[in-house]
Amino acid sequence: xxxxxxxxxxxxxxxxxxxxKVDSFLNHQMDIQLMEEIGREFKRRFADKNITKVMTIxxxxxxxxxxxxxxxGVPMVFAKKSKSVNISGDVYVAEVESFTHKNTNQVIVxxxxxxxxxxxxxIDDFLANGCAxxxxxxxxxxxxxxxxxxxIVIEKGFQxxxxxxxxxxxxLESLAxxxxxxxxxxxxTFRAQEDK
Amino acid sequence: xxxxxxxxxxxxxxxxxxxxKVDSFLNHQMDIQLMEEIGREFKRRFADKNITKVMTIxxxxxxxxxxxxxxxGVPMVFAKKSKSVNISGDVYVAEVESFTHKNTNQVIVxxxxxxxxxxxxxIDDFLANGCAxxxxxxxxxxxxxxxxxxxIVIEKGFQxxxxxxxxxxxxLESLAxxxxxxxxxxxxTFRAQEDK
Numbered sequence: 001x002x003x004x005x006x007x008x009x010x011x012x013x014x015x016x017x018x019x020x021k022v023d024s025f026l027n028h029q030m031d032i033q034l035m036e037e038i039g040r041e042f043k044r045r046f047a048d049k050n051i052t053k054v055m056t057i058x059x060x061x062x063x064x065x066x067x068x069x070x071x072x073g074v075p076m077v078f079a080k081k082s083k084s085v086n087i088s089g090d091v092y093v094a095e096v097e098s099f100t101h102k103n104t105n106q107v108i109v110x111x112x113x114x115x116x117x118x119x120x121x122x123i124d125d126f127l128a129n130g131c132a133x134x135x136x137x138x139x140x141x142x143x144x145x146x147x148x149x150x151x152i153v154i155e156k157g158f159q160x161x162x163x164x165x166x167x168x169x170x171x172l173e174s175l176a177x178x179x180x181x182x183x184x185x186x187x188x189t190f191r192a193q194e195d196k
Numbered sequence: 197x198x199x200x201x202x203x204x205x206x207x208x209x210x211x212x213x214x215x216x217k218v219d220s221f222l223n224h225q226m227d228i229q230l231m232e233e234i235g236r237e238f239k240r241r242f243a244d245k246n247i248t249k250v251m252t253i254x255x256x257x258x259x260x261x262x263x264x265x266x267x268x269g270v271p272m273v274f275a276k277k278s279k280s281v282n283i284s285g286d287v288y289v290a291e292v293e294s295f296t297h298k299n300t301n302q303v304i305v306x307x308x309x310x311x312x313x314x315x316x317x318x319i320d321d322f323l324a325n326g327c328a329x330x331x332x333x334x335x336x337x338x339x340x341x342x343x344x345x346x347x348i349v350i351e352k353g354f355q356x357x358x359x360x361x362x363x364x365x366x367x368l369e370s371l372a373x374x375x376x377x378x379x380x381x382x383x384x385t386f387r388a389q390e391d392k
Contacts, residue, residue, distance in 0.1 A: 029273040029309040032265045059254035059274070066259045069228045077225040113225040
């Protein structure tokens with residue numbers, strides 16, 4: 001097990017309905033030393049890429065993306081959720097469905113902060129159905145920026161997002177892939193990943 | 197001028213209606229080296245406080261609060277905006293009015309992550325009317341936690357929030373206090389602060 005899988009086993013809580021609560025260290029309260037370790041690990045995994053910018057989506061991706069961007073020495077930009085029906089022409093827009101909240105958000109990135117010279121590393125805390133990542137990829141494509149890689153902290157391997165993103169040809173790295181969870185006895189089964 | 201005032205003069209954009217756009221380095225795209233410098237500066241200003249946790253509110257406070265928490269070597273917790281009408285009993289709740297979005301959000305913090313042993317440093321990117329800070333203070337009070345200080349990156353000194361929070365007796369430090377802005381010629385007037 002890597003450091004993240006160990007932490008999930010230690011402090012993650014499995015709830016009915018395939019819910020994995022990691023809000024004591026990842027997405028509500030944040031363990032900053034863990035964030036720094038995650039940043040270093042993504043830097044190691046994408047060390048051969050010439051990254052110019054890290055991109056994520058608000059809110060819980062922001063902290064992680066900050067520490068990844070710190071390792072690469074580049075700026076971070078986060079897509080903002082927008083309720084406005086009138087989106088001005090100076091932003092890239094994507095629709096992102098939320099299964100948690102059962103709604104669709106428009107997410108936007110200002111055209112000032114992405115262009116066709118950018119080589120992006122896209123970061124997020126969770127990957128399940130892949131809607132958020134596909135929205136961020138659509139924004140990158142609209143800007144003409146290249147997506148050099150995608151880094152996810154926890155992938156729900158029993159949902160479709162990871163498979164779809166990999167089949168699209170993207171270099172997707174997930175620090176932990178949860179293949180199964182059992183709320184009755186609290187067990188979590190991780191997918192074996194070759195030693196990266 | 198301190199490093200932040202200099203950066204605001206260099207890259208901030210004054211828009212009509214007393215709007216200061218700092219989204220190229222602070223709250224949409226983030227300059228990570230600047231975030232680190234902000235973290236060190238708040239550590240310096242609150243060096244005599246025994247901080248156990250940094251608290252902020254999603255979304256744009258998260259990145260800054262992460263780097264402040266890193267300096268203090270403590271966890272960070274962010275209040276989440278919640279649309280749920282049914283808030284469960286395991287969270288602290290506050291109402292936060294947003295003048296930007298002309299609505300009221302409930303913000304919540306899990307009771308697991310705040311208690312009466314906590315000594316909090318509350319961090320946010322902007323202070324205008326003070327609604328967000330007052331919501332965070334209400335949550336701290338509900339938890340019985342002590343608010344050791346509040347650190348703001350940019351305070352709009354011509355709005356009421358800063359004065360109100362200081363009159364309540366809190367130790368509020370703003371790295372830059374904007375007393376006036378002129379959209380016609382782009383000038384920004386900072387309040388003189390004693391050398392901290």
